[in-house]
Amino acid sequence: MKKPKAVVLLSGGLDSTTTLAMAKALGYECHALTFRYGQRHEVELAAAQRVATQMGVAEHVIANIDLRIFGGSALTSDVAVPKNREMKDLGGGIPITYVPARNTVFLSFALAWAEVLEASDIFIGVNALDYSGYPDCRPEYIEAYQKMANLATRVGVEGTCNFKIHAPLMQMTKAQIIEEGLRLGVDYSETLSCYDPEADGHACGHCDACLLRQRGFKHLGLEDPAPYQSRIEVPA
Amino acid sequence: MKKPKAVVLLSGGLDSTTTLAMAKALGYECHALTFRYGQRHEVELAAAQRVATQMGVAEHVIANIDLRIFGGSALTSDVAVPKNREMKDLGGGIPITYVPARNTVFLSFALAWAEVLEASDIFIGVNALDYSGYPDCRPEYIEAYQKMANLATRVGVEGTCNFKIHAPLMQMTKAQIIEEGLRLGVDYSETLSCYDPEADGHACGHCDACLLRQRGFKHLGLEDPAPYQSRIEVPA
Numbered sequence: 353m354k355k356p357k358a359v360v361l362l363s364g365g366l367d368s369t370t371t372l373a374m375a376k377a378l379g380y381e382c383h384a385l386t387f388r389y390g391q392r393h394e395v396e397l398a399a400a401q402r403v404a405t406q407m408g409v410a411e412h413v414i415a416n417i418d419l420r421i422f423g424g425s426a427l428t429s430d431v432a433v434p435k436n437r438e439m440k441d442l443g444g445g446i447p448i449t450y451v452p453a454r455n456t457v458f459l460s461f462a463l464a465w466a467e468v469l470e471a472s473d474i475f476i477g478v479n480a481l482d483y484s485g486y487p488d489c490r491p492e493y494i495e496a497y498q499k500m501a502n503l504a505t506r507v508g509v510e511g512t513c514n515f516k517i518h519a520p521l522m523q524m525t526k527a528q529i530i531e532e533g534l535r536l537g538v539d540y541s542e543t544l545s546c547y548d549p550e551a552d553g554h555a556c557g558h559c560d561a562c563l564l565r566q567r568g569f570k571h572l573g574l575e576d577p578a579p580y581q582s583r584i585e586v587p588a
Numbered sequence: 589m590k591k592p593k594a595v596v597l598l599s600g601g602l603d604s605t606t607t608l609a610m611a612k613a614l615g616y617e618c619h620a621l622t623f624r625y626g627q628r629h630e631v632e633l634a635a636a637q638r639v640a641t642q643m644g645v646a647e648h649v650i651a652n653i654d655l656r657i658f659g660g661s662a663l664t665s666d667v668a669v670p671k672n673r674e675m676k677d678l679g680g681g682i683p684i685t686y687v688p689a690r691n692t693v694f695l696s697f698a699l700a701w702a703e704v705l706e707a708s709d710i711f712i713g714v715n716a717l718d719y720s721g722y723p724d725c726r727p728e729y730i731e732a733y734q735k736m737a738n739l740a741t742r743v744g745v746e747g748t749c750n751f752k753i754h755a756p757l758m759q760m761t762k763a764q765i766i767e768e769g770l771r772l773g774v775d776y777s778e779t780l781s782c783y784d785p786e787a788d789g790h791a792c793g794h795c796d797a798c799l800l801r802q803r804g805f806k807h808l809g810l811e812d813p814a815p816y817q818s819r820i821e822v823p824a
Contacts, residue, residue, distance in 0.1 A: 459696075
């Protein structure tokens with residue numbers, strides 16, 4: 353039997369890589385989609401390519417979109433990325449690393465591709481627990497997106513299939529995500545989650561993404577295998 | 589009093605130009621957004637620039653996004669644009685000129701920009717009557733998009749304002765749109781609606797967009813002032 357196709361958003365970070373592993377384990381033929389969106393951490397594209405190759409996706413597309421024309425985030429402008437924040441602050445409020453409407457833009461490209469591929473499944477690695485306070489990582493957002501997607505498209509009109517936006521990490525802690533990825537054979541040394549990495553691909557070790565990730569590994573009694581520039585002691 | 593800001597999607601065609609005139613007339617400071625999305629009709633960008641200048645927008649951004657990486661439409665691939673279709677066929681089924689998820693992608697960029705500008709109003713010139721059968725031109729789609737947008741964004745979480753997606757042409761016939769535009773002083777000789785224009789900016793006169801537009805003018809007893817390569821007799 354032919355595998356059903358899925359479009360998987362892949363940044364090359366811990367969450368999206370785990371999501372890809374989960375989509376693969378569910379039996380989908382995975383079409384990975386990565387964005388060059390003017391992010392300051394372009395080395396994440398190299399991580400996405402390593403992961404896509406290693407995990408044997410059917411196809412990997414890197415789409416060029418320039419979100420810098422609008423500005424408004426530390427990830428796409430010259431505002432400094434916050435470092436060494438207290439764990440208690442990581443879930444509160446919307447941080448400056450929030451990129452306006454980013455997931456909406458990403459999902460829209462995934463939807464366009466899915467429609468061309470005649471795929472009805474889209475995977476995104478958003479997470480509502482450890483998620484750093486982004487509005488477009490909440491379950492009610494994903495649900496509203498899915499509803500819109502089914503009205504937006506050819507298949508929505510013709511009634512031939514229904515788009516499903518899968519967010520399998522939504523209710524998982526970072527430690528649970530890592531545990532599941534390890535079970536599925538993910539090699540986390542190849543992934544890069546950092547908001548402000550070195551040009552050589554080392555993670556900074558101090559931004560919100562690095563701290564959350566290291567804490568997840570520590571909680572499992574493991575050391576994060578990704579290359580770090582330096583580390584601070586994080587609580588489990 | 590400071591004018592409220594709005595993001596207006598502007599292709600340089602008849603519908604989006606009229607929408608811009610309507611947003612201006614409603615008192616908005618208009619920020620026009622145009623896409624270079626790999627369309628075969630790149631001369632529409634020149635039309636958008638002429639219109640933006642002539643109508644005195646606060647700002648005009650042309651965003652580069654490459655929808656050709658996915659293919660799937662006559663407007664972004666090598667499939668021929670249908671010509672001289674019967675009027676009765678123009679509203680039935682989804683034509684090959686449909687670009688998968690195009691309005692969803694466009695609105696997502698508009699949403700990103702609106703969030704940065706702290707604007708809560710987005711204008712799009714979609715139309716459900718004369719609309720050529722695109723799924724993403726229906727009122728239920730716009731409504732679902734608006735709901736999603738209010739969950740996707742900073743303001744949606746903070747409750748500081750509500751995004752409104754304005755589709756003022758939704759229930760208007762092409763003739764009514766033209767009538768309203770003329771009342772507001774739109775110079776339609778500067779606009780370009782054609783799916784398959786000549787490199788010099790002449791409209792083909794035979795694609796669905798040309799036919800619908802010419803019929804609208806004819807219905808009002810007027811001749812379409814846009815430059816055409818050739819014309820066929822269209823019924824009013």
